[in-house]
Amino acid sequence: MAGEGEDSKKGFRLFGILDVQTPCAREAVLQGAGGSVVTGLLHFLATSRVRRSFDVGFAGFMLTTLASWWYCRFNRAQLRVQQRLVQDGLKNKVAFEGTSWDPETQTPPRP
Secondary structure, X not given: OXXXXXXXXXXXXXXXXXXXXXXXXXXXXXXXXXXXXXXXXXXXXXXXXXXXXXXXXXHHHHHHHHHHHHHHHHHHHHHHHHHHHHHHHHHHHHHHOOOOOOOOOOOOOOO
């Protein structure tokens, strides 16, 4: 379907002006916003210092965003490596099927 390809490359707009198309960026920003609210609110409830709570909330946003973005990118890279291995294995199976190099027809060497 033609519509699916266009949606996957669309991306999202951050703050209404910045068009972000990097994979995992949307989820990372949303999780960072949640981390910001949680850390800032918990620090405010513990200390009642507004300015410091804002700073802690901003640090929570940065750390949560970077950590979730890194985790998502790492998992995507692992998935791509696994997909490449499976594709290479399928190509080899098709290429060597029925030949003397077919691993399914060869008997393992005896010790």
